[in-house]
Amino acid sequence: MEGIPNWDKMTWQEKREERFKRWLNPPDVKFVSEEAEKLYKQRVTRLMKAIKLEEPDRVPVMLPTGNSPAYWGGSSFRELMYDYKKGHEIWKKFMVAFGDMDIFSGPAFIPCGQIAEVVRSRQQALPGLGLPDDAYMNQFVEGEYMTADEYDRYMMDPTDYNLRVMMPRTTPLFESFSKLPPFSAIMGNFWVMALADPDIRRTFETIMSLSDTQMEWTLAGMEINQYIRERGYPSLWGGGIMAGAPFDHFADALRGTRGIVLDMFRRPKKLHEAMERQLQWTIETNIKNFPMSASPICVMPLHKGDDTFMSDRQFEEFYWPTLRGLFLAMIDEGLVPLPFAEGRYNNRLKQIADTPKSGVVWWFDQTDMKAAKRIIGDVCCIAGNVPASLMLTGTPAQVKETCRRLIADCAPGGGFIMAGGAHIDADRIDNLKAMMDAAKEYGVYKKK
Amino acid sequence: MTAAKERADLTWQEKREERFKRWLSPGVSFESAAAEKLYRERVTRFIKAIKLEEPDRVPVITPVQYFPAVYAGSSLKKVMYDYDELKRTWLKFLRDFDGDSFIPPSLVFPGKVLDMLDYKIQKWPGHGLPDNAPSQQFIEGEYMPPEEYDALISDPADYLQRYFLPRSAGALEPFRKMSPLTPFVAIPVGYIIQFADPAIRGAYETIFAAAQEALKWAAAVGEAGQAALSAGFSNVWGGMSQAPFDMVGDFLRGTRGIMMDMFRRPDKLHEAMARLVPVAVSYGVDSANASECPIVFIPLHKGTGGFMSNPQFEEFYWPTLREVMLGLVNEGLVPMPFAEGNYQPRLDAIKDIPRGSTIWFFEHMDMAEARKKLGHLCIAGNVPVSLMCTGRPEEVKERCRRLIEICAPGGGYILTAGAYMDIGNPDNLHAMLSAAKEYGRYGGK
Numbered sequence: 001m002e003g004i005p006n007w008d009k010m011t012w013q014e015k016r017e018e019r020f021k022r023w024l025n026p027p028d029v030k031f032v033s034e035e036a037e038k039l040y041k042q043r044v045t046r047l048m049k050a051i052k053l054e055e056p057d058r059v060p061v062m063l064p065t066g067n068s069p070a071y072w073g074g075s076s077f078r079e080l081m082y083d084y085k086k087g088h089e090i091w092k093k094f095m096v097a098f099g100d101m102d103i104f105s106g107p108a109f110i111p112c113g114q115i116a117e118v119v120r121s122r123q124q125a126l127p128g129l130g131l132p133d134d135a136y137m138n139q140f141v142e143g144e145y146m147t148a149d150e151y152d153r154y155m156m157d158p159t160d161y162n163l164r165v166m167m168p169r170t171t172p173l174f175e176s177f178s179k180l181p182p183f184s185a186i187m188g189n190f191w192v193m194a195l196a197d198p199d200i201r202r203t204f205e206t207i208m209s210l211s212d213t214q215m216e217w218t219l220a221g222m223e224i225n226q227y228i229r230e231r232g233y234p235s236l237w238g239g240g241i242m243a244g245a246p247f248d249h250f251a252d253a254l255r256g257t258r259g260i261v262l263d264m265f266r267r268p269k270k271l272h273e274a275m276e277r278q279l280q281w282t283i284e285t286n287i288k289n290f291p292m293s294a295s296p297i298c299v300m301p302l303h304k305g306d307d308t309f310m311s312d313r314q315f316e317e318f319y320w321p322t323l324r325g326l327f328l329a330m331i332d333e334g335l336v337p338l339p340f341a342e343g344r345y346n347n348r349l350k351q352i353a354d355t356p357k358s359g360v361v362w363w364f365d366q367t368d369m370k371a372a373k374r375i376i377g378d379v380c381c382i383a384g385n386v387p388a389s390l391m392l393t394g395t396p397a398q399v400k401e402t403c404r405r406l407i408a409d410c411a412p413g414g415g416f417i418m419a420g421g422a423h424i425d426a427d428r429i430d431n432l433k434a435m436m437d438a439a440k441e442y443g444v445y446k447k448k
Numbered sequence: 449m450t451a452a453k454e455r456a457d458l459t460w461q462e463k464r465e466e467r468f469k470r471w472l473s474p475g476v477s478f479e480s481a482a483a484e485k486l487y488r489e490r491v492t493r494f495i496k497a498i499k500l501e502e503p504d505r506v507p508v509i510t511p512v513q514y515f516p517a518v519y520a521g522s523s524l525k526k527v528m529y530d531y532d533e534l535k536r537t538w539l540k541f542l543r544d545f546d547g548d549s550f551i552p553p554s555l556v557f558p559g560k561v562l563d564m565l566d567y568k569i570q571k572w573p574g575h576g577l578p579d580n581a582p583s584q585q586f587i588e589g590e591y592m593p594p595e596e597y598d599a600l601i602s603d604p605a606d607y608l609q610r611y612f613l614p615r616s617a618g619a620l621e622p623f624r625k626m627s628p629l630t631p632f633v634a635i636p637v638g639y640i641i642q643f644a645d646p647a648i649r650g651a652y653e654t655i656f657a658a659a660q661e662a663l664k665w666a667a668a669v670g671e672a673g674q675a676a677l678s679a680g681f682s683n684v685w686g687g688m689s690q691a692p693f694d695m696v697g698d699f700l701r702g703t704r705g706i707m708m709d710m711f712r713r714p715d716k717l718h719e720a721m722a723r724l725v726p727v728a729v730s731y732g733v734d735s736a737n738a739s740e741c742p743i744v745f746i747p748l749h750k751g752t753g754g755f756m757s758n759p760q761f762e763e764f765y766w767p768t769l770r771e772v773m774l775g776l777v778n779e780g781l782v783p784m785p786f787a788e789g790n791y792q793p794r795l796d797a798i799k800d801i802p803r804g805s806t807i808w809f810f811e812h813m814d815m816a817e818a819r820k821k822l823g824h825l826c827i828a829g830n831v832p833v834s835l836m837c838t839g840r841p842e843e844v845k846e847r848c849r850r851l852i853e854i855c856a857p858g859g860g861y862i863l864t865a866g867a868y869m870d871i872g873n874p875d876n877l878h879a880m881l882s883a884a885k886e887y888g889r890y891g892g893k
Binding site for chain 2: 115159181
């Protein structure tokens with residue numbers, strides 16, 4: 001690891017301490033004031049202690065702000081797809097209007113409209129592009145993009161498969177890539193000539209014409225996050241979303257729900273083999289030597305392992321082993337996996353405790369938090385789960401009361417982060433404030 | 449969908465018959481009825497030889513690769529940079545020799561393209577070789593260090609793109625900065641953004657310019673091929689492929705490296721070769737699909753006698769080569785492995801290929817023994833190239849006569865030299881062609 005001698009010889013806890021130190025004292029951030037720096041450190045310390053199953057000064061909060069600032073500021077997802085500057089102005093105002101938050105970051109998942117129009121991925125619908133103009137979020141479009149007989153081809157040569165089969169299938173812009181020859185360029189220089197194909201050339205020209213815009217968009221995104229951090233708000237998305245569960249990779253992006261369910265019965269060995277390889281690739285390309293980043297936390301949305309999608313036995317056999325493998329690899333690199341268990345994980349609680357103590361932070365959507373605290377509270381920090389429905393439709397008093405109960409159930413002894421069950425994409429700054437107030441009012445730990 | 453399914457259900461022989469039909473009727477307009485008739489006769493001659501039947505006479509592959517350049521008063525260097533000259537010389541050669549086949553100049557790589565790419569693994573006249581050199585020269589090297597086997601095995605295309613290509617050509621050097629596509633997830637933003645890097649963009653711009661240049665060359669090669677077809681001559685290299693052992697040995701590890709690997713990391717070598725089997729098959733199929741001729745030329749290098757023992761050949765070289773050949777056969781194609789060097793010690797090992805599916809093209813070989821041991825396959829060869837380059841026409845003709853006597857009876861033989869003649873007496877080529885006509889007639893049953 002850059003700048004840290006003996007990285008390979010450190011224990012995972014030592015590596016994590018290095019990453020925590022970096023999170024706490026970010027060398028790339030120039031705080032705007034001593035006050036901002038002080039608050040930043042308090043906030044990071046609060047989160048770190050919760051992760052380590054210790055008691056911080058008070059319960060830390062991950063507010064489910066999502067893209068709600070856009071609506072608070074009178075704008076919309078669609079508008080911000082075409083005007084990131086406006087979005088960033090709104091986010092800055094929202095931050096000031098809100099005041100104290102334990103984490104905050106710029107707009108996420110709002111892609112650049114001009115690029116989305118040209119790329120038109122069949123796997124993503126967006127406001128105005130497959131969704132109504134006033135839709136407030138992006139929508140993943142599942143499908144059987146990989147056929148059942150393609151597992152072997154995918155495993156033998158994944159990049160070849162992605163480039164020449166998958167990308168053309170999912171994205172009209174890349175359709176011409178189906179005409180690319182395999183990278184058997186080692187056979188000589190014939191490969192070059194394939195790129196004389198006018199369709200392939202047009203694709204690359206389009207990509208090149210978009211790349212500056214995308215770069216501007218991405219840099220602006222980094223800039224707003226930097227701006228926010230300089231004002232004392234830690235970022236949760238330090239590592240970005242690096243990976244999901246290997247099962248979900250096949251279930252969501254390649255085989256679709258129907259396909260994967262059949263595969264569990266018809267070709268379980270192939271599925272296992274493919275997930276195992278996916279895990280190894282992810283570790284090799286994304287996790288090993290992961291650079292020091294704004295935070296060591298890796299948010300990982302989980303999909304098809306929830307209570308209703310599969311049985312306990314299937315979870316045990318298909319979902320958990322490679323997901324656990326991924327957690328262990330991240331932990332071993334000093335990273336903090338923060339799986340976001342969408343849906344309900346009540347049946348899973350007894351199955352997911354088998355990870356190193358304090359290694360994983362589980363963020364629950366509709367799981368019974370009392371049970372979670374009881375079953376995995378000694379092993380994992382848990383986060384959750386003010387219902388998004390309540391946040392959207394309830395009153396601040398109702399939100400505050402739910403938060404109070406959550407704190408009573410989950411906070412004792414530390415290891416709890418209060419969070420929403422899912423993000424909200426509407427202007428409910430009142431309810432977000434109620435959550436924050438509840439943490440301050442009910443979530444203060446007594447000094448021992 | 450139904451058509452595809454039906455096609456998948458065909459036997460390899462049925463698929464091959466379809467390809468043979470296309471070979472016999474390539475959909476060109478022949479320059480005369482006579483040319484068309486001669487074309488059918490020539491192609492039929494090869495098809496029958498492949499199927500171990502007796503044609504009207506022994507077919508000949510005129511054993512030249514770069515020779516037409518010198519023959520027509522030009523040079524390899526000149527035709528590498530002047531595609532009109534390339535076309536002119538190859539067609540002049542074609543018209544002057546009444547052969548059965550046309551070897552297109554598809555391996556006479558365009559000099560300008562190589563220059564633009566700063567291609568590092570080849571020498572050519574004026575570029576590492578004397579201006580008057582008659583052939584190009586591949587530069588072997590250890591382009592892949594042994595510790596990179598795992599990367600190659602785990603994701604061949606990623607490895608070739610991000611590690612091998614940058615080493616093989618200066619202009620492709622920026623590819624090393626591309627991010628891996630291995631665990632690619634749906635949203636292509638990360639793929640697009642890398643093109644904002646001026647170095648990566650520059651690499652692609654160079655490739656596009658080089659590709660345009662290569663198109664001009666390909667057009668000349670294509671026109672020469674079309675002209676040959678229309679004059680009644682078929683190409684006999686429809687496609688190309690390689691033995692996986694050679695892909696690793698020639699391009700990645702080098703001779704020294706791969707010889708060590710057979711001892712030090714045999715498992716890795718086996719795994720890497722297994723990964724390259726589908727690459728070699730799809731390369732052979734794709735290249736042959738672009739041609740009317742279903743023969744896939746497979747030059748073999750490191751499996752020759754003297755390079756390794758028979759047990760090593762059987763363990764390391766043959767199994768994946770055989771898989772590639774079977775993969776091609778299964779697509780209705782005709783593999784034509786060209787066994788450079790001495791395959792005498794390998795005759796027992798290489799028998800294990802379906803009857804009538806393959807042409808074994810030999811250099812140094814006791815053809816009588818080959819005929820005996822490979823009675824179920826078509827064989828080709830093997831007038832010594834030394835004789836072709838330095839002998840007298842009568843000697844060549846006599847040698848051909850003896851070969852025909854030994855190999856031709858019953859069919860399944862193609863007359864040619866043991867390697868290609870790049871310089872030498874054109875009369876020796878005429879001598880070979882006339883020997884086939886004089887001594888190679890079958891009785892006609």
